[in-house]
Amino acid sequence: MKLEKKIVNDLMTAEVAAESRKLVQDMIKTGKKSDNEVQRLFEIFKGAIHAHDEAQFKAFQMAFCNAAGFKNAAQMQEAGVLRLGVTLSEFKRYCKEFTGKPESRAELYAELKAAAQAKNKTPASGSDGQKADLTPESGNETEAPSAIPSGLVNPVLIELFNKAAQLSAEQQGELAQILADALSK
Numbered sequence: 704m705k706l707e708k709k710i711v712n713d714l715m716t717a718e719v720a721a722e723s724r725k726l727v728q729d730m731i732k733t734g735k736k737s738d739n740e741v742q743r744l745f746e747i748f749k750g751a752i753h754a755h756d757e758a759q760f761k762a763f764q765m766a767f768c769n770a771a772g773f774k775n776a777a778q779m780q781e782a783g784v785l786r787l788g789v790t791l792s793e794f795k796r797y798c799k800e801f802t803g804k805p806e807s808r809a810e811l812y813a814e815l816k817a818a819a820q821a822k823n824k825t826p827a828s829g830s831d832g833q834k835a836d837l838t839p840e841s842g843n844e845t846e847a848p849s850a851i852p853s854g855l856v857n858p859v860l861i862e863l864f865n866k867a868a869q870l871s872a873e874q875q876g877e878l879a880q881i882l883a884d885a886l887s888k
Contacts, residue, residue: 714750714763720770723747727771731783741790745808748794752811753804760798764791 715723726743733740745752751763764776773779776788797811801818805811855861867878 715766715770719747723767723770724772727773727779727784730785730787734783734785742808744790745794745811748791749806752794752798755798755802757795757799760795764795 722743726740726747730740747767748760748763751760754760768775768779771779773782776791780787793815794811797805797815801814803810803814805814855864867875870878
């Protein structure tokens with residue numbers, strides 16, 4: 704990888720290189736990634752994150768690894784710098800996908816978490832702005848109050864489980880035996 708000299712020269716000063724070596728040594732010595740160490744790592748990478756340029760971030764990451772005495776992040780992890788790859792990928796994702804300039808790793812993680820939560824929310828209405836159709840997929844049959852797993856999407860299977868919930872205990876046992884026999888073949 705060709706190093707982008709501008710960011711490396713601007714950000715990887717002799718002091719930052721020395722702090723990088725010390726941080727990596729501390730991380731190897733403790734054998735775990737503490738909040739304090741992650742904050743120190745964030746401070747080292749803050750300028751590269753604020754640049755919002757993925758190529759420059761990668762170049763700075765390579766310079767960080769070299770300053771710490773390693774070829775790359777994978778080699779650092781093998782040496783005992785736990786979860787470094789995860790942390791650096793979070794930093795790189797922020798650099799690539801966001802436009803802010805967080806001043807602490809807590810601010811960075813808060814933005815990443817908020818974006819993930821917003822992405823996972825489903826709208827209360829359909830894509831056309833109309834209310835979602837809440838008609839039961841099992842037709843006009845009365846549905847038993849149950850917690851059918853959301854992974855079940857086949858309407859026939861959902862109807863089968865709704866009807867099974869309305870059976871007596873003896874009938875449910877018979878159905879369970881039939882299903883078990885069918886699945887074991």
